[in-house]
Amino acid sequence: MVKISEYFRKMRGTTRGSPPRVSNAEIIWSWIGAFLGIATVAWVDQFFFTGTDLSLMIGSFGASAVLVYGAVRSPLAQPRNLVGGHILSAIVGVACWKLFHQYPWLAQAMAVATAIALMHATRTLHPPGGATALIAVIGSAGIHKLGFLYVLIPATVGPLILLAVGVVVNNIPESRRYPEIWF
Secondary structure, rough: OOOHHHHHHHOOOOOOOOOOOOOHHHHHHHHHHHHHHHHHHHHHHHHOOOOOOOOOOOOHHHHHHHHHHHHHOHHHOHHHHHHEEEEEEHHHHHHHHHHHHEEEEEEHHHHHHHEEEEEEHHOOOOHHHHHHHHHHHHHOHHHHHHHHHHHOOOOOOHHHHHHHHHHOOOOOOOOOOOOOOOO
């Protein structure tokens, strides 16, 4: 019988320990970027969309903030992926809701799986895009009422705001550069 500790040692392979710690400056700049990015989206939402049927803020933007401000060099955080991933995933999510809403489990699975496949095919893979597709299906009646307007607000405007803040904040310290590539 294999001991549990030996099993986990084999699972780790030759890699030992945890990921390297980032500098305090990196932590601070990630915090500043995420705060300003999400605050800007929230402010625009409150200023322009309060009292309307539109909402600019969706949960997947929190995950986008992790990538754009916390993993600035990641290919998944680059503008093509950030904006393209959300737009394509929103289109897929809305289409899946419209086609399969009478079978919610099918609409949910189709939205996420198809969004991933489409993002791969277009080289726009952005993991929060899967959540954007899923939100289009499981969201409130207000989200469903938006239909394909959901693609524009929030799924295009929100990532563009996060990108604009990312370009400014991530280029202030000499140790960071964003974006690595535009397209």
